[in-house]
Amino acid sequence: MPPTALITGASQGSGKATALLFAQKGYDLVLAARQLDRLEAVAAQVEAMGQSALAVSADVGEAPQVENLVQQALERFGQIDVLINNAGICLTGSMLETTPADWQQIMNTNFWGYVQTIQALLPQFLQRHSGSIVNVGSLGGKMPLPQMTAYCASKYAVTGLTDTLRLELSSQGIHVGAVHPGLINSDFLERAQFRGADRQRLASALKAGWVSQPADIAQAIWEVVDQRRSEIVVGPAAIATEAYRLLPAPMQWLLSRAGS
Numbered sequence: 168m169p170p171t172a173l174i175t176g177a178s179q180g181s182g183k184a185t186a187l188l189f190a191q192k193g194y195d196l197v198l199a200a201r202q203l204d205r206l207e208a209v210a211a212q213v214e215a216m217g218q219s220a221l222a223v224s225a226d227v228g229e230a231p232q233v234e235n236l237v238q239q240a241l242e243r244f245g246q247i248d249v250l251i252n253n254a255g256i257c258l259t260g261s262m263l264e265t266t267p268a269d270w271q272q273i274m275n276t277n278f279w280g281y282v283q284t285i286q287a288l289l290p291q292f293l294q295r296h297s298g299s300i301v302n303v304g305s306l307g308g309k310m311p312l313p314q315m316t317a318y319c320a321s322k323y324a325v326t327g328l329t330d331t332l333r334l335e336l337s338s339q340g341i342h343v344g345a346v347h348p349g350l351i352n353s354d355f356l357e358r359a360q361f362r363g364a365d366r367q368r369l370a371s372a373l374k375a376g377w378v379s380q381p382a383d384i385a386q387a388i389w390e391v392v393d394q395r396r397s398e399i400v401v402g403p404a405a406i407a408t409e410a411y412r413l414l415p416a417p418m419q420w421l422l423s424r425a426g427s
């Protein structure tokens with residue numbers, strides 16, 4: 168039986184690239200996102216590569232939908248070996264420009280979505296004393312970014328979840344890892360909600376040569392699983408997070424000027 172991976176946010180961007188890379192490595196796949204037609208197109212690509220794929224429409228922020236996703240996955244494949252939490256949304260704007268509803272929506276997808284898939288799959292991982300969980304975080308989960316308080320709060324929560332869950336599960340044979348991208352050349356920012364912040368400035372950043380491609384994130388996710396690594400910060404984001412770790416005060420000063 169081939170190994171299996173469940174990927175959230177698999178209909179486009181990094182999640183789709185990860186699905187195709189894992190199919191190439193011989194994995195069968197469970198693909199989740201809200202828009203089923205896009206997922207089915209990815210599933211067809213996976214099947215054309217000779218692997219099996221199950222596409223399930225699920226909003227990761229809705230616990231009953233996540234339970235249904237995991238139930239369908241286990242019915243189809245018997246077990247899941249790798250969980251890749253990747254579904255995420257972006258929101259920019261200052262504290263006063265963002266509403267409580269904005270905060271709830273971003274935490275629901277970016278944080279609770281991850282908690283809910285883990286809670287639904289973990290009993291099966293614990294039973295077998297094996298399995299790998301990879302959470303896609305962000306540069307914004309390792310250092311503050313101007314005008315992105317809600318997004319960074321959701322991704323710092325993912326960092327705390329990942330690092331602490333690793334402590335809890337390492338003695339049980341379960342691997343927990345993280346991939347932290349910087350800017351990715353995907354539709355993520357196109358789909359982002361801007362509350363008073365400058366869409367144009369972010370859009371023009373995407374043209375910079377140092378922006379990662381979805382395939383770079385897929386490769387980092389593969390390495391985290393294959394080598395049971397704790398964390399990869401992708402591309403030039405690694406330089407920024409290291410600078411912040413070593414020199415937090417000067418970096419805070421620089422970042423606060425960039426946001427004003």
Ligand SMILES: NC(=O)c1ccc[n+]([C@@H]2O[C@H](COP(=O)([O-])OP(=O)(O)OC[C@H]3O[C@@H](n4cnc5c(N)ncnc54)[C@H](OP(=O)(O)O)[C@@H]3O)[C@@H](O)[C@H]2O)c1
Nearest residue numbers: 176178180181200201202226227254255305350351353355
């Ligand atoms: N792009 C960047 O610059 C960047 C930088 C750092 C970190 N990241 C992180 O990388 C991950 C992937 O980003 P990406 O660039 O590939 O984004 P993307 O192209 O916008 O893809 C996001 C995926 O998540 C799914 N999704 C969104 N909300 C969902 C929900 N409530 N339930 C289920 N699925 C949902 C989307 O499908 P549906 O809309 O059909 O549900 C889509 O498949 C995210 O966690 C993001 O925070 C991105």
